Amino acid sequence: MKQTDLEKLLADMSLKEKVDQMLQLSGAFYLGDENSVLTGPANDMGIGKEDLEMAGSILGAAGADTMKKLQDDYMAKQPHHIPMLFMMDVIHGMKTIFPAPLAQGATFDPELSGECASAAAKEASAAGLHVTFSPMVDLVRDARWGRVVESTGEDPYLNSRFSEAIVKGFQGDDLKTPGKVASCIKHFAGYGGAVAGRDYNTVELSEHTFREFYLPAYKAGIDAGAAMVMTSFNTINGVPASTNKWLMRDILRGEMGFDGVLISDFAAILETVAHRSSKDAADAAKKALEAGVDIDMMTSVYAANLCRLVEEGEVDEHLIDECCLRILELKNKLGLFENPYKDADAEKEKAYNLCPEHRALAKKAAEESFVLLKNDGVLPLDTAKKIAFVGPYTNNHEIKSSWSFTGDSKDCVTIQEAAEKVFDASRTTYAEGCPVIGNDVELIGFTETTPKKYSEEELAAMEQSALQAAKEADLVVMPMGEHYLQSGEATSRAMIDVPEIQMELFRKVLAVNPNVVVVLFNGRPLDLREISAKAKAILEVWFPGTEGGSAVVDVLTGKKNPSGHLPMSFPYCVGQAPVSYNEYSTGRPNLPGMKERFRSKYLDIPNAPLYPFGYGLSYTTFAVSDVVLDQNEMDKNGRIAAKVTVKNTGDAAGCEVVQLYIRDDYSDVVRPVKELKGFRKVELAPGEEQEVTFYITEEDLRYYRLDGTFGSEPGTFTVMIGNSSTTENSAVFTLK
Numbered sequence: 001m002k003q004t005d006l007e008k009l010l011a012d013m014s015l016k017e018k019v020d021q022m023l024q025l026s027g028a029f030y031l032g033d034e035n036s037v038l039t040g041p042a043n044d045m046g047i048g049k050e051d052l053e054m055a056g057s058i059l060g061a062a063g064a065d066t067m068k069k070l071q072d073d074y075m076a077k078q079p080h081h082i083p084m085l086f087m088m089d090v091i092h093g094m095k096t097i098f099p100a101p102l103a104q105g106a107t108f109d110p111e112l113s114g115e116c117a118s119a120a121a122k123e124a125s126a127a128g129l130h131v132t133f134s135p136m137v138d139l140v141r142d143a144r145w146g147r148v149v150e151s152t153g154e155d156p157y158l159n160s161r162f163s164e165a166i167v168k169g170f171q172g173d174d175l176k177t178p179g180k181v182a183s184c185i186k187h188f189a190g191y192g193g194a195v196a197g198r199d200y201n202t203v204e205l206s207e208h209t210f211r212e213f214y215l216p217a218y219k220a221g222i223d224a225g226a227a228m229v230m231t232s233f234n235t236i237n238g239v240p241a242s243t244n245k246w247l248m249r250d251i252l253r254g255e256m257g258f259d260g261v262l263i264s265d266f267a268a269i270l271e272t273v274a275h276r277s278s279k280d281a282a283d284a285a286k287k288a289l290e291a292g293v294d295i296d297m298m299t300s301v302y303a304a305n306l307c308r309l310v311e312e313g314e315v316d317e318h319l320i321d322e323c324c325l326r327i328l329e330l331k332n333k334l335g336l337f338e339n340p341y342k343d344a345d346a347e348k349e350k351a352y353n354l355c356p357e358h359r360a361l362a363k364k365a366a367e368e369s370f371v372l373l374k375n376d377g378v379l380p381l382d383t384a385k386k387i388a389f390v391g392p393y394t395n396n397h398e399i400k401s402s403w404s405f406t407g408d409s410k411d412c413v414t415i416q417e418a419a420e421k422v423f424d425a426s427r428t429t430y431a432e433g434c435p436v437i438g439n440d441v442e443l444i445g446f447t448e449t450t451p452k453k454y455s456e457e458e459l460a461a462m463e464q465s466a467l468q469a470a471k472e473a474d475l476v477v478m479p480m481g482e483h484y485l486q487s488g489e490a491t492s493r494a495m496i497d498v499p500e501i502q503m504e505l506f507r508k509v510l511a512v513n514p515n516v517v518v519v520l521f522n523g524r525p526l527d528l529r530e531i532s533a534k535a536k537a538i539l540e541v542w543f544p545g546t547e548g549g550s551a552v553v554d555v556l557t558g559k560k561n562p563s564g565h566l567p568m569s570f571p572y573c574v575g576q577a578p579v580s581y582n583e584y585s586t587g588r589p590n591l592p593g594m595k596e597r598f599r600s601k602y603l604d605i606p607n608a609p610l611y612p613f614g615y616g617l618s619y620t621t622f623a624v625s626d627v628v629l630d631q632n633e634m635d636k637n638g639r640i641a642a643k644v645t646v647k648n649t650g651d652a653a654g655c656e657v658v659q660l661y662i663r664d665d666y667s668d669v670v671r672p673v674k675e676l677k678g679f680r681k682v683e684l685a686p687g688e689e690q691e692v693t694f695y696i697t698e699e700d701l702r703y704y705r706l707d708g709t710f711g712s713e714p715g716t717f718t719v720m721i722g723n724s725s726t727t728e729n730s731a732v733f734t735l736k
Contacts, residue, residue: 027061067128094123103542105152105567110165117169128344142578144197146491149523153567160220187232366551380558393479402488433466487523565616620650
C-alpha cells in the first residue's frame with residue numbers, strides 16, 4: 001500500500017478505531033470462550049467487546065493455523081479490514097533454542113548471533129509471528145539483577161555490535177522478505193542500571209553516564225533499522241520512561257532519528273500511577289501519548305481514556321493520528337495489507353522447527369559461547385580414564401533459560417545423553433547427587449514449574465550413589481549451577497552463590513576425590529571463590545539451549561577447543577556489585593603493590609573481579625607481541641594502524657579473541673580507565689602466527705565533553721591490545 005493510501009485510510013477511521021489500533025492484548029483473550037473473557041479478565045481490565053474486536057495487536061500467541069484463524073476473525077470484524085499484528089518474546093530461539101544472550105555475548109561473534117536470530121525468525125514467522133521483542137540491549141554491570149541473562153554484557157561497544165547484528169538477523173533488508181520478522185529494541189532506556197540490582201527499581205544515572213555507556217547499544221540497533229522500540233519500567237531523571245517526553249521525543253525520536261513504533265512494556269504506562277508520577281490512568285494515558293508511545297501493552301489505559309480526553313479537549317487528536325499511522329506503516333512494511341498471514345504456514349512451521357540445520361547452528365553457538373575459566377591440566381578429558389559425571393545438571397533437560405518459553409525442554413540434549421554416545425560405558429558413571437535447589441529454596445510467584453520436593457531418604461540415597469561413583473572414578477565432572485528460574489525477569493538475588501545444596505555435594509565429592517571439573521550452568525555471574533580455589537577446572541556453559549549437552553561433551557573431550565571470553569565481569573563477591581572493567585578513573589587509585597590506607601579500596605576484598613571482562617582460557621596458549629603503531633600522531637581526518645602478532649604457542653589448534661582497548665590520557669571530563677574499541681577472532685594451528693591490525697580513527701576517541709557535545713579533544717591516547725581487559729600491552733599516540 002502506498003503512503004498516500006495509508007493516510008487516506010487513517011483519515012477514514014473513527015477515533016475509536018484509531019485508539020484501538022494502539023491497544024495490545026494477550027492472545028489468551030482470543031483463544032478461549034469470548035463470554036468468559038469479557039466477564040472475566042477483560043472486564044477486570046476495563047476492556048469492552050469493541051476493544052477486544054478491534055485491538056491492533058496480539059501478544060503471546062503462536063502457531064500458523066491458530067494465527068490464520070485469529071487474523072480471519074479479526075479482519076472480518078474490523079471496520080476497514082485492517083490486519084492485526086502478532087508479537088511474542090522470541091528472545092534466543094523459537095523452537096530451536098540458542099544460547100542465552102549473555103552466553104552469545106561470550107562468543108565475541110556478532111555475526112554468529114545474527115545467524116541465530118535469522119534462524120529464529122524463520123521459525124517464528126512460519127508460526128505466524130510478525131514481531132519479536134528482541135534484542136534486549138540494556139547495559140548490565142550488576143550481577144544481582146536477574147535480567148543480565150538477556151543482555152550481551154557490560155560493554156557499550158560489544159553490546160552495540162550484537163545489537164545491530166541481531167536486528168539485521170531478524171529483519172534482513174526488507175520486512176516483507178519471507179522468513180523475517182520485525183525486531184524490537186528494548187528496554188528504552190537504562191533498565192540495566194536498576195538501583196541495588198532490584199528489578200523494576202528506579203535508575204539513578206547522571207546524564208553523562210547515561211549517554212556515555214547506556215545509550216550506544218540502543219542507537220546501534222536503531223541505526224540498523226529496528227522497526228520497534230519498547231519502553232522500560234524504570235525512571236530516568238525521576239520520570240518513568242513510558243511518560244518521559246524528553247527521553248522519547250527528544251532523544252529517541254529527535255537525536256536518534258527513530259521513526260518506528262514505540263510500545264510500552266507490559267502495563268508500564270499504568271504503572272506510572274504506582275510510581276506516583278501520574279495521578280490516575282487518564283493522566284498516565286495523556287502523558288504517555290504526549291511522550292509518543294504508540295501501543296499500550298495489556299492495559300486499558302489508552303482504550304478507556306483517550307477518546308474521552310480528545311472529546312474533552314485534553315489531548316490533540318493529531319497525537320493519536322501520529323501513533324496510529326506509525327502502526328499502520330509497520331503493518332504495511334510487513335506486507336500485511338496484501339498478505340495478512342505473511343509467512344504463516346503449518347507445513348513450513350513443522351519443517352523449520354528443530355531442523356538439522358538449526359540444531360547444528362545451536363550447537364556451534366553453544367560451543368563458541370563456553371568460557372574456560374580454569375584448567376589445571378585436566379581438560380580436555382582423557383576418555384581412557386574412569387570418569388564420573390556427578391551433579392544435578394548431568395541429565396537435566398532444563399538448560400534453555402527462563403526466557404525461552406516457546407521452546408520445549410524435552411527437546412534439549414542433556415550431558416548424559418550426549419556423553420553416552422562418546423564415553424565407554426564400562427568406565428563412565430552418571431549420578432544426579434542432589435537437586436538443583438533444596439527444599440528450603442522457594443521460587444516466589446513462579447507458575448511455570450514447581451521444583452520437586454525430596455524426602456530426606458531420597459536426598460540421602462542420591463548423595464550416597466554420587467559419592468560412591470566419585471570415589472571409584474579417576475576424575476569427576478560436576479555439572480552444577482543456578483536453577484533456570486533463578487535468573488531472568490523478577491529474579492534479583494542478594495546472594496549470587498551456587499545453591500547451597502550443590503555446594504555441600506561439591507565439598508563432599510572433593511573429600512573423596514580431589515580431581516573435580518565443574519561445568520557451570522547459570523544466567524548471571526556468580527560468586528565462584530570456593531569453586532575456583534578447589535576445582536581443577538571450571539567450564540562456564542551458561543544456559544546453552546537445545547544442543548547444550550552435545551556442545552558440552554565436544555568441548556570437554558577436546559573435539560572443540562573453547563574460545564569464549566567473558567562479556568561481563570565475575571565479581572570476587574557480591575559486595576563488589578556493580579562492577580565493570582571500564583570504571584572511571586579516581587583521584588586515589590589503588591595501584592598494584594600499594595599498601596597505603598587512604599586509597600579507593602576495600603579492607604577485606606580486592607578491587608579486581610575474580611574473573612574480568614574479556615577473560616577466557618583455551619586448551620592451547622597464545623602470545624601477543626608488543627603493540628606497533630604505524631605513526632605516533634594523527635589528525636582528525638587520519639587514522640592509525642595498531643598491529644600485533646598473535647602466535648599459537650601450544651600444542652592444539654585454537655581460536656583467540658584479540659581485544660583493542662583505548663584510554664584517553666587526559667580530558668576535561670573524567671574518562672574510563674580503558675574502553676573496548678575493537679576485537680578480532682583469530683584461529684591458529686600450533687606454532688602458527690598471524691598479524692592482526694586495528695584501525696583507529698578520530699571517531700573512536702569521541703565522548704560527551706564538558707559542554708555536553710559529542711566529540712574528541714587533542715591529546716595523548718594509550719592503545720592496549722591483548723586477550724582480556726587486564727592487558728597492559730600498550731603504545732601511545734597523539735591526536736593533533
